[in-house]
Amino acid sequence: MSRIITVAMPAHGHTGPLLAITADLVARGHEVAFLGGSRFAEAAGATGARFVALPPVADFDDRDINAAFPGRAELPAGPERALFDVRHIFIDPIPAQYQALQALLAEFPATAVIGDSLFQGMLGLALARPKGERPAVVSIGTAPPTLQSVDTAPFGPGLPPLAGEQGRQRNLALNAEATRRGEPLRQYAAALFASVGVALPEGPRTDTIVRAPDHYLQLTVPGFEYPRSDAPASFRCIGALPPLAAAEFETPSWWHELTDDRPVVVVTQGSLAHDDLTELLVPAVRALADHEALVVAVTARPDGPQALAERLGTLPGNVRVAGYLPFERLLPHADVLVSNGGYGGVHTALRHGVPLVVAGAGEDKPEVAARVQWSGAGLDLRTGRPAEADLADAVGQVLGEPAFRERARALSAELAAHRPLDAIAELVAALG
Structure with missing residues (x-):
């Protein structure tokens, strides 16, 4: 049996799948430590894993996200708020996530780190050292993949694939524009990675999220995910997680x-x-x-x-x-x-x-x-x-x-x- 670390952003939609994976690994006899949001301590403990709380600077309560991130509520839903979220919810915690993960590894040497794909502090492990010198990094796609492709439009606006050469030309143009527009965020993230001694590669940051891990496992099936002829071999769809046992509830009168x-x-x-x-x-x-x-x-x-x-x-x-x-x-x-x-x-x-x-x-x-x-x-x-x-x-x-x-x-x-x-x-x- 192996020692495994599982990690997740402190939000229900990201933590829930990783806790399900954690519980299954524990049931199979592995020793697992879960690094995540403090409000999930009880749920994590119920899986049989050891719970380790993220440091306060990387923790928040997603049930009142606007209170956790002042100024967010004043922004209209759309691109402006999305940019705020990417910068402050997903990028700012990277150094604290990475340092917390390194501290846990120092006392709990693990074979693999399995984490929510948007817990980007996990990428530091994959980027800092070659495979044989670190645990395997396995990313779980809890949201649609952000990977650019000649076969798809960039992540964000919700544009479906367009067949043929017309589609390829559209995608090349849109992806190039998305890369250009995303460069300030990549540089912002690169500076935070650099603060903990990690070099973020050139190119779309959204690609690094998918390409840097040793394995990227998307929680869906091919019938619900756009085909990408240029996806890395590490990327595959493994299906959606099975449901947790339904909690007891009072049946409504209707x-x-x-x-x-x-x-x-x-x-x-x-x-x-x-x-x-x-x-x-x-x-x-x-x-x-x-x-x-x-x-x-x-x-x-x-x-x-x-x-x-x-x-x-x-x-x-x-x-x-x-x-x-x-x-x-x-x-x-x-x-x-x-x-x-x-x-x-x-x-x-x-x-x-x-x-x-x-x-x-x-x-x-x-x-x-x-x-x-x-x-x-x-x-x-x-x-x-x-x-x-x-x-x-x-x-x-x-x-x-x-x-x-x-x-x-x-x-x-x-x-x-x-x-x-x-x-x-x-x-x-x-x-x-």
């Missing part, structure tokens, strides 16, 4: 209404983007108020049902509202998921063969939404604040055209054929 007698449309803004319910939940409920479907609005906040009712005035008769519901129990009853495009949530829907309507802005959500439409499993509304009419039309189209459900079911079968935890365990075994 649960018996989830039947095959009428369509069920589930609406969510995700587990964290729930401060402003008018982004998606309010317009979706209004758009579907006269629809034949039963609409289940999941607010992901304890006061959500009351807050949504206050914003709507009157709750439509076909709408049921909940604060928290386990999607592993809810989605088997759903015919459509209306979502803001969280990577994990979208894959949960696809595991159950549920097609989607996605309205997402910020972070990686435009890229996730674009992949939903490219894969044929749903529609991308290309905005984080969709109009009611557009939502109504999109839900009607996805419900009315069997191709969306068929494609979602095909992706469900593809996901079921992959065994990501086995793939990681086999890699660890091969490393010795």
Whole structure:
């Protein structure tokens, strides 16, 4: 058995997958130390791993991200806020992450470091020393890959592939422009790496995130990820992680209404983007108020049902509202998921063969939404604040055209054929 270090950014969408991997490695008999956010100490301990907290300068509580990063709330959603996030949430912690990882390695020599792909302090290990002089570095793609390719547009705006020579020329031009525009951030990151004695390579920083690790394992399947003829051999899709055991929950009084007698449309803004319910939940409920479907609005906040009712005035008769519901129990009853495009949530829907309507802005959500439409499993509304009419039309189209459900079911079968935890365990075994 091996000693393994697992690491993750202190945010739920990044930490959750790494804790699932950590628990599986512990169950297979490995000795594991998890380095992550302090609010996840109990969850990490429950895996059987040793928990090590990130230093305060690299730690934050993602449940109130604006409080953790003053000034963020004043920026409009879009490119300006995205730039703020990349600089302050993902790049600024690099030295502290790297130093914390080095300190842990000094007392807990490990065969491999397995981490969330956006925990960029982990890259320092891969960049500072050759393979034989350090642990193997295994990056887990918890968001769509940022790797540039002649076959794809650059990461960010959510542009799907364009076939043929026209597409290749478009991609070359857009990637060159993205590299130029990203150079100030690369230099900013390079200075932080240099402060701990690590040289960041020339070229797109987004490529280094994927190319520098010894192995880059993307948590999806080829049917949901753009093909790249020039991807490195270290890059592969291993499937989405299996669900955790559904927690016990109090079944709502309306649960018996989830039947095959009428369509069920589930609406969510995700587990964290729930401060402003008018982004998606309010317009979706209004758009579907006269629809034949039963609409289940999941607010992901304890006061959500009351807050949504206050914003709507009157709750439509076909709408049921909940604060928290386990999607592993809810989605088997759903015919459509209306979502803001969280990577994990979208894959949960696809595991159950549920097609989607996605309205997402910020972070990686435009890229996730674009992949939903490219894969044929749903529609991308290309905005984080969709109009009611557009939502109504999109839900009607996805419900009315069997191709969306068929494609979602095909992706469900593809996901079921992959065994990501086995793939990681086999890699660890091969490393010795």
